[in-house]
Amino acid sequence: MTSVDSRTPAESAESAENARPDQPSVAAPWWTTAVVYQVYPRSFADSDGDGVGDLGGVRAKLGYLAELGVDAIWLSPVYPSPQHDNGYDIRDYQDIDPVFGSLAEFDLLLAEAHELGLKIVMDLVVNHTSDEHPWFVESRSSLDNPKRDWYWWRQPGADGAEPNGWGSAFSGPAWTLDPTTDEYYLHLFAKQQPDLNWENPEVRQAVYTMMNWWLDRGVDGFRMDVINFIAKQPELVSGPQAATDGGSPMGAQIHDYLQEMHRAVFAGRTGEHLTVGEMPGVSIDDAVLFTDAARAEVDMIFQFEHVSLDQGAHKFDPLPRRLPPLKQSLARWQDGLAETGWNSLYLNNHDQPRLVSRFGNDDEFRYESATLWALVLHLHRGTPYIYQGEEIGMTNVRFESIEHYRDIESLNHYREAVEQFDQSPASVLAGVHAMGRDNARTPMQWDDSAHAGFSTATPWLAVNPNYPRINVAADRDAPRSVFAFYQRLIALRHADPVVALGDFELIEPDHEQLYAFTRSRNGQMLLVLANASDEPLTVQGEWLPDDISGAELVLGNYRGDGSAALRPWDARLYRF
Ligand code: TEU
Numbered sequence: 001m002t003s004v005d006s007r008t009p010a011e012s013a014e015s016a017e018n019a020r021p022d023q024p025s026v027a028a029p030w031w032t033t034a035v036v037y038q039v040y041p042r043s044f045a046d047s048d049g050d051g052v053g054d055l056g057g058v059r060a061k062l063g064y065l066a067e068l069g070v071d072a073i074w075l076s077p078v079y080p081s082p083q084h085d086n087g088y089d090i091r092d093y094q095d096i097d098p099v100f101g102s103l104a105e106f107d108l109l110l111a112e113a114h115e116l117g118l119k120i121v122m123d124l125v126v127n128h129t130s131d132e133h134p135w136f137v138e139s140r141s142s143l144d145n146p147k148r149d150w151y152w153w154r155q156p157g158a159d160g161a162e163p164n165g166w167g168s169a170f171s172g173p174a175w176t177l178d179p180t181t182d183e184y185y186l187h188l189f190a191k192q193q194p195d196l197n198w199e200n201p202e203v204r205q206a207v208y209t210m211m212n213w214w215l216d217r218g219v220d221g222f223r224m225d226v227i228n229f230i231a232k233q234p235e236l237v238s239g240p241q242a243a244t245d246g247g248s249p250m251g252a253q254i255h256d257y258l259q260e261m262h263r264a265v266f267a268g269r270t271g272e273h274l275t276v277g278e279m280p281g282v283s284i285d286d287a288v289l290f291t292d293a294a295r296a297e298v299d300m301i302f303q304f305e306h307v308s309l310d311q312g313a314h315k316f317d318p319l320p321r322r323l324p325p326l327k328q329s330l331a332r333w334q335d336g337l338a339e340t341g342w343n344s345l346y347l348n349n350h351d352q353p354r355l356v357s358r359f360g361n362d363d364e365f366r367y368e369s370a371t372l373w374a375l376v377l378h379l380h381r382g383t384p385y386i387y388q389g390e391e392i393g394m395t396n397v398r399f400e401s402i403e404h405y406r407d408i409e410s411l412n413h414y415r416e417a418v419e420q421f422d423q424s425p426a427s428v429l430a431g432v433h434a435m436g437r438d439n440a441r442t443p444m445q446w447d448d449s450a451h452a453g454f455s456t457a458t459p460w461l462a463v464n465p466n467y468p469r470i471n472v473a474a475d476r477d478a479p480r481s482v483f484a485f486y487q488r489l490i491a492l493r494h495a496d497p498v499v500a501l502g503d504f505e506l507i508e509p510d511h512e513q514l515y516a517f518t519r520s521r522n523g524q525m526l527l528v529l530a531n532a533s534d535e536p537l538t539v540q541g542e543w544l545p546d547d548i549s550g551a552e553l554v555l556g557n558y559r560g561d562g563s564a565a566l567r568p569w570d571a572r573l574y575r576f
Contacts, residue, residue, distance in 0.1 A: 030272045031299060031383050032342070033500045034071035035490045036121065038387045040350045041078055041100055042086055043443045046455035053443070053454070055101035059109050062116055064472070068391060068483065069490040072119035072274060074223045076350055078106070082132050084192040085170075085408050086350075086441070088123075088225060089130035093210045110218050119220035121274050126207045127226045128193040135206075136194050140178050140185070150203050151194050152186035152232070166236060166249070171412040186236075188229055188249060190408055198230040198257055208264040215265065221274035224298070228254050228279040228286075248281035255289060258297035267296070276344055276383075278302045284336035291341035300344040300383055305329050307352055316413055316431030321359065323532050324510050331506040331517070334381055338503065343382030347373060348390045353439040357396035361534055361569065366393050366470075367478075368569035371485045371557040372530050375571040376515050378489040379528050381504050386486065388444055392475040393482040396439040397464045402429060406461045410436040445471040480557075488555055498524050513537050514566075525576040526554070531566035538565045551576050 045057025055078065065073060077087035078100040087097070096106050113120050129136055138147040154163035156177065163184055166174040168191070175184040176191040186195045196203050211222065231251035258277070266273060275298040277290060282303055290297050306329045312319045337343050347355040356362045360369025370393035378384045399405060402414050402425070410432045417423040417431075432438075438461060445467040446453030452467035464470070475481050493499045502519035513533040519526040527545070531537040545551065553560050556572040566572075 028501065029293075029299070029342075030071075031274055033494055034274075034383055035069070035378075035493060036072045036074055036274070036383060036385045037065055037068065037070040037391075038074045038076065038349055038385055040076045040086075040388055040441060042076075042460065043441050043454075044388055045444060045446070046457070046459070049456045050099070051455050051457040051459045052099050054099065055096065055105045055109050059105075059112055062109075062112055062118065065118060066116040067487075068386075069487050069494070070118070070386065072121055072220060073113065074121040074276075074385070075123060077123045077125055082130055082192065084130070084190055088125050089128070089132075089190065089193045090125055091130045091132045092134075094213055107217070114218070119272070119274065121221045121223055121276075122214055122219050123225060124211065124222040124227075125225040126196060127229045128187065128189060128195045131192045131194055135196075139194075140180055143181050143183075149200050150197055152197050153181075153183045154186070155183055164236070170409050171416045188226070190412075195232075196230070198232075199253075204257065204260065205264075208261060211261070211265045215269065215273070220272065222276075224275065224277045226280065227258070227277040227298075228282055228290075230254065231257055250279075250281065255295070255297060258290070259295065262296040275299045276302060280304045284333060287333070287337060288341045291337065293341075300342045302344055302346065302349075303333065305333070307347070310358070311435075314431075316417075316428070316435050318431070318434050323512055323515065326359070327506060327515055327517075328509050330380060331504070331509065334504040334506075338381070343380070344385060345377050345380050345382040346385040346387070347377055348387035348440065349385065350387065350440050351437050352387075353435055354394055354396045355390065356393050357439070359532070362393075362395040365534065365569045366395070367480050367482060368557055368567075368571075369532075370482050372515075372532060372569045372571035374482070374486055374489055375555065375557070375573060376528060376530050376532075378493065379499065379517070379519065379526065379573060381500075381502065381519070384489075384493070387440065389440075391483050391486040392445070392470065392472055394442075394445060394470060395464065395466060396433065397442050397462075398433045399438075399462065402432070404462055405432060405436065405438050407437045407441065410438060447471050447473040485555075485557065492555070496526075497521060498526050502526065507543050508541065514539065527551070527574040527576065528572070529566060529574070530571040531569060534568045536565055536567055537570075545576060547576070548574065 039058055041058060042053050044053040045061050046053050047056030047060060048054060077090060078096050079090045080092040080095050080097045081087045081089050096103050110120055135147055135150050138145050139151045157163050162173045162175040168174045169188060170190045174186055174188055177184050187193050188195055198204060228250045231254035232249055233251045236249050277298040279301045287301055287303060290301050306326055309325050309329060310318045310321045333343055355373050356366055356370040359373055405411060414428050417428045418425050442461055442464045443452055443454035443459045448468040448471055451459055452463045452471055475483050498519050498521045502521035505518045507516040508514055513531055514537060515530040515532050517528050529539060551574040554573040554575050558567055558570050
């Protein structure tokens, strides 16, 4: 977040480069050359031997992250929480859950990270609280409690039914009847995650006060959980049986709320902050508004289009994956935010299956396909996010029974599908194997010792059984190291303005195997050629520069013989 400069990254950089010595120059925002690493603390490193990762574990691994070369760490929630949704259900916004450590330890982490030049970005979960948050405890206690209106309460519909037909993201209705007052409250996620009523100005002020408290403590920004849902569509909360089921709950006031938040929290601050809003279901046009620097809302958003393409009628019923829709989708977002706004770039996070299993070949070509997707993603224009374990090519897990899973979304889905809809347990489990969030949440694989070096105790979620083969120590010793490849990509973004800011152009959008694009700026051009398939591929086309054989191969995932034919999952970056 830069409150002093309201020009687009492109405009700022342009003027910085063209500036004569006698003119003041303004650099592009710091995050145009930055790479962010997401830590999911539960699963990262356990320092006190209770089987759950913690802040001590993050502190112990700061050197590892500095060596990787990232600029900032996004920390998934570490606040006090009953942990129904692994901390995305917060009981107290201004403390640290004892399972993760203490505020004093958080301050140490922050100081040590800053010492190493690493920023810390907190997870801001303010669409909902835990049902154990004192605000909700008060709100539910009586119809005339002063905090009643801090949440969405509605009277039962006809025959005592839910106020409307909206469903929760974690199965079942989005409304739960509270016996204390015989009214329903709204929860877009689990019933232990009641939605805050942002129409109430007291709620908004309480959140801004809390955000300022963290920034004053020294944190460097916020990743904002489902932030576009804080504004609700009117029919969601006051309509009859909603005809909007399956649509987005986002309401039009969202821009007002984000601008107000910016004024109340960021406007007066100097220094380098980051705001990234997680926003399921938004369009490119929406994104331009959210990330237009002149509007002062957020720096960038996480959009979901490219990770929804393989979802059929239901998330757990994946469709066959094809390359053209994926690259065309990402290219549309590149084009849409080229002039105004900024993209964030991700294929993985704590909610998504592992990229090498989803989009690559996690068996025969694990190294090649992990590095192919790394190269492709990091050469797009935007701020790349790396999710823990991605940098060593960690894969999905296939536990043989639902008992081994912990994620509330998968468990609720399994119960509903098997018990209510009579689906076969084996087929439901297959969906969880492919799409379940625990794929991303198995403990970080540090080495081949017991529990993968994550903990000395039995971990809260079992380690992926492939850890003796796939782990940080083995990857770093290997001649072909995924980690080393990420290091080079990160260094490249820091050093090369074409990578950070160059124009993007997709080539051969309909090709089923080839992922090719150029980046260009000030007469320089980079070309990415990638074969996203198990079969060799001969690249042809009028667009292929004549002088390719003489071009500099900046980075590739095979030892180069300079041949024109791309081997399986061959990925190359050329400079002209
Ligand atoms: O996720 C919001 C979201 O829309 C989805 O990605 C969600 O995780 C689900 O998988 C939909 O199928 C955010 C957090 O990232 C997620 O971990 C939380 O569970 C959720 O919000 C509620 O806070």
